[in-house]
Amino acid sequence: MGRYVIRRLIQAIPVLFGATLLIFCIVFALPGDPIAALFGDKRPDPAIAEVLREQYHLNDPLLLQYWYYISGVLFRGDFGVNFADVPVSQIMAGKFQVTLNLALTALVMEAVIGVGLGLWAALRRGKATDTMILASTLLFISVPTLVTGFVLQLLLGVKLKQWTGADIFPVAGTFAGWRSYLLPGFVLAGTSIAYLTRLTRTSLAETLRADYIRTATAKGLSRRRVVGRHGLRNALIPLVTFLGADLGNLMGGAVITETIFNLQGIGNQLFQSVYLREQPVVVGIVTILVLIYILANLVVDMLYALLDPRIRYE
Amino acid sequence: MRVTKGAQIVAGTALLALAVAACGGGASDSGGTAAGGGDTTPVRMEIGEPQELLVPQNTTETEGSEVLAALFSPLVGYDENKQPVEEAAESVTTEDSKVWTIKLKSGYTWHDGTAVTAADYARAWNYAALQDNAMSASYFFGRIDGYEDVHPGEGKKPSAKEMKGLKVVDDLTLEVTLAAPFSQFKTMLGYTAFYPLPESAIGPDGKVTQAYGEQPIGQGLFKLDKPYKKGTDATIEASVYDKFPGKKPSNWTKLQFKVYTSAETAYNDLQAENLDVDDSLPPSAIASAKAALGDRYFDEPDASIGYIGVPLKYNPDFQDVQVRRAISLAIDRKTIAETVFSGTRAPADDFINPAIPGYRQGACDACTYNPAEAKKLYDEAGGPKNIEVGYNADGGHKEWIEAVANNLRANLGIEVTPKPFEKFQGILDALDGKEYKGLFRMGWAIDYPAAENYLSPIFGTGAIESGSNYGGYSNKEFDELIKKGDQATDAAEGLKFYQQADDILIKELPYIPVYFYRSNFGHSTKVKNVKLNLLNQIDWADVEKA
Amino acid sequence: MSNPTPPVGPGLPDTQTLVTEPTRAPEREGKKAKTGKPASLWTDAWYDLRRRPMFILSVIIIFVLLVMSFWPSLFTSIDPFNARSCDLSTARQGPSPGHLFGRDNLGCDLYARTIYGARNSIIIGVFTTIVTTLIGSLLGIIAGYKGGAVDAVSSRFTEIFFAIPAILGALLIAATFRGRANSILLVIVALGVLGWPMTYRIMRAAVITAKSQDFVVAARALGAGAGRIMFRHLLPNSLAPVIVVATINLGGFIAAEAALSFLGVGVLSPDISWGLMIADARNRFLEAPLPLVFPAAFLCVTVLAFIMMGDAVRDALDPKLR
DSSP: OHHHHHHHHHHHHHHHHHHHHHHHHHHHHOSSOHHHHTTTTSOOOHHHHHHHHHHTTTTSOHHHHHHHHHHHHHHHOOOOBOTTSOBHHHHHHHHHHHHHHHHHHHHHHIIIIIHHHHHHHHHTTTSHHHHHHHHHHHHHHHSOHHHHHHHHIIIIIIIHHHHHOOOOSOSSSSTTTTHHHHHHHHHHHHHHHHHHHHHHHHHHHHHHTSHHHHHHHHTTOOHHHIIIIIIIHHHHHHHHHHHHHHHHHHHHTOHHHHHHTTOOSHHHHHHHHHHHTOHHHHHHHHHHHHHHHHHHHHHHHHHHHHHOTTOOOO | OBOHHHHHHSOGGGGGSTTOOOOOSOOOSSOTTOOSSGGGOOEEEEEOOOSSOSOGGGOOBHHHHHHHHHHOOOSEEEOTTSOEEESSEEEEEESSSSEEEEEEOTTOBOTTSOBOOHHHHHHHHHHHHOGGGOOTTGGGGTTBTTHHHHOOOTTOOOSOSSOTTEEEEETTEEEEEBSSOOTTHHHHTTSGGGOOOOGGGBOTTSSBOHHHHHSOOOSSSEEESSOOOTTTOSEEEEEEOTTOOSOOOSSOOEEEEEEOSOHHHHHHHHHTTSOSEESOOOHHHHHHHHHHHGGGEEEEEEEEEEEEEOOTTTOGGGOSHHHHHHHHHTOOHHHIIIIISTTSEEEOOSSSOTTSTTOOTTOOGGGSOOHHHHHHHHHHHTOOSEEEEEEETTTTOHHHHHHHHHHHHHHHOOEEEEEEESSHHHHHHHHHTTSOOSEEEEEEOOSSSSGGGGTHHHHOTTHHHHSSOTTOOOOHHHHHHHHHHHHOSSHHHHHHHHHHHHHHHHHHOSEEEEEEEEEEEEEOTTEEOOOBOTTSOBOGGGOEEO | OOOOOOOOOTTOOOOOTTOOOOOOOOOOSSGGGGGOSOOOHHHHHHHHHHTOHHHHHHHHHHHHHHHHHHOGGGTOSOOTTOGGGOOGGGTTOOOBTTBTTOBOTTSOBHHHHHHHHHHHHHHHHHHHHHHHHHHHHHHHHHHHHHOHHHHHHHHHHHHHHHHSOHHHHHHHHHHHHBTTBOHHHHHHHHHHHHHSHHHHHHHHHHHHHHHTSHHHHHHHHTTOOHHHIIIIIIHHHHHHHHHHHHHHHHHHHHHHHHHHHHTTSSSOTTSOOHHHHHHHHGGGTTTOOHHHHHHHHHHHHHHHHHHHHHHHHHHHHOGGGO
């Protein structure tokens, strides 16, 4: 197992370097002068622009800039500063917190709603409930986040308040604490809830057909016990791995949700930094997201081995 | 100064504009972090995220300026007649508009207790002007004698560290010699760039320290409670500085700036009384704000202007003044101001903004909507059949540019293509590189409240190379009049010449003025007597808790 | 785009539910048995599809959308590209006779703009799918067949693209080249560059399964070259899962285009797209929801139609899942 982890980590190194270099190149190619961007509608004083360019190594060739950046990250754990001299790590810390809160809210909703619905459908397999649930998952998969976001914002954020006077779901921002995350969390989770419902249904249905379930039923165990103890436990494996892998997806895919609900997370930050051409911020965020992706996948594979004794890693 | 609010007001893609980045982090509603008992709950003010660290000499946008204005006391403020009056200065005098003597009031101290001296001003201004420090406000000092030595331009090394025009006479007297007479110099002194810097702000390497930028020590009404960590903190907290010699608020001591990234969110908080002062109401909220806030809603002129710029230097098609007049007459400013901006802009009818002395209502005769006349003029002059209108996509300009394009298409019968550029600078680069020669949007927020600031920095021949004259307009008569105005020995006399220069612009329309900005702000029931000054900053000393 | 898939790590049991072995579909009772000839996977699937109401419904919707994209003037007499059809003073007015959906923020007819918005969505969806399927399949088939170092390198390479969050990566690419190329082409490229790794994985897995089968071994024994084996034998037998994922992705790409346009890096004005309309309507959304609701509704129906079709095709091609 240990050797396997090490091998996986070593394999991740080129992926990490490749991804950061790729992003670095793209940001490097972004049109417009990052220094000019700082001056808004005024033409920057060329003398000042020159000093700033020198200060941020913008006159150096691409690979040298990349070296400055990556050596800072590797040897000093320093992600650099943006053009207002604010450390990128400081910027990222705050934003990652918001996105993590959002992603975790979404993950909990996925687990509760997705598994719940999937279970229900599996137990009512072939009946009307099952068909209804399946049809609604199709709907959920199809409606883009862009649309669910705005529709729920209007219905639950604004209209609900107008009709009932209850301010349950804030329209935007994070000023209302954890309640701020409920609505965007659900919007972000939308598609995943639907996938998880389907996965739970398929997985549990497959398990329930297995011989040992038949044996358990034949032994005279109650249905609750058969499903709960024997069925669900084994059906859980793909679900846990799905959730694990989805955390990275949720964090990387939150930009639309964050924009609609004005949450200042990494998606939003990245979006703004792309426009300000803040290379270190963009690359920093993507690097961390890639890391999360790699680690999440590794953890998921470990979980496989833990949950299913038949799998052994060399 | 840049209007970062303008960008903020129009959400959508504008969210990414300029300084509108900020943190979340789940700040508490009530802002109950204030120490002490019940009556120290803070007065809460809306801002967008400051773009840079809080260094006055590097702050040329509205949000950072708003914070700094609470921490610093300017040399001059502005009275109801928009005239400069001394604040931290005892007097600002001149004989010839060239040599200015600034006497400071005694009794001002830095927030760390040390006295403020004339040397602190000289230090700050020299620091700002020195090219190597790359301070964005350095151009404010360009009129001071010796600026060329410390700021010789691209590729050249400064030959001095200090401007020879700045002389510290004694602890409370500063003598400023300008390179050429400038009658409006006193009005400039109220600006962020002219705040002083304490000795402790400069680190061993000769630069302003990071720590100072996070927690600047000022000499004004409020003192920061703790460093502001940009990107992480959702609030900036300050308390009244007890040794401040000027007027203090009568019944409150804590001020809190809440950083918002969306004008809509801030407006919601204002209605829920989670915010006390909001000066960037979104256009979508204006209609409801009048009803919801009643006499707590205010709509006042703001000193900024929006134009359609004409690339005179780059495109012969627009040389004929009749073409420019026709385009101007074809724009339905009133409907655009009312519909696209919901009244957060007013139709422009002069090159000088109504917020500033010197504005004349209805001065621009070609700024009225007259599609029939426009069509006639345009056809007679044989204007181009295809024109482009460039705009920067990062500032929420798309909608009004599309509206202007629709006006021109429908009224002049020509093809008009709105062309988005990443940044405003992109338009300028494309013009310079001869890749683009269409019309372009342009905005101007003043650097100091004088009519002159709407004229020479944008239309003066000298501003083509080093200023903001992006269209390349050049008129000798205009330049002469500006010079006469500058040399006048008092501001009122100068204004007469500036208005004559304005008349030339109105006749020639080097740019087409489209709208004046408006300041739309409101406050909660918890405060009263909230007023914006000429720089769109709140006079905190006058605000009372209700 | 961000559809999560269970990860496939090296040395892991294949968890790709979409991957089918290229076996013949099991014999089924019913009409086709009468022909006496064993049906191929494709005819079998076609037979199955024709009986699915979901499939038929989605095909009808897609047909209408295609007509709408090619001949929008069949649906509306107003040309949204003509400025005279817009009247700023009527901005945000509700539905009225002649203006079925009302007016948008610039006083232009919402119905006409929504109809004309279909074309770009369809173009982008279809071409992005073609691009990603071509790149993914080609690399996948080579990696799967060659194995060894080629496989290792190309798999790492693919992982780089997999690891970058798709929508953020596409945002970056689109922002980088915005204004320097046709905006629609740019969206296709941006989505294509980050959209192919999924197809790659599926193709590779399918090829690895197929290559150890007897007919491949036989072909090789008969002296067939690598090219011939890959494209004559492996490709047709590994195509089913790729086609399934392509149809499902098509809907996803249309949604992704709307997301990019919404973020300001997709389709640019004066071109019309539903995402762009949503972005434009956004500021006044709470005041005037219709200019956002109508393009959003069309977008949903379109994505739903393609995903429904994909779902049906998968069920038909992948009997194991039934």
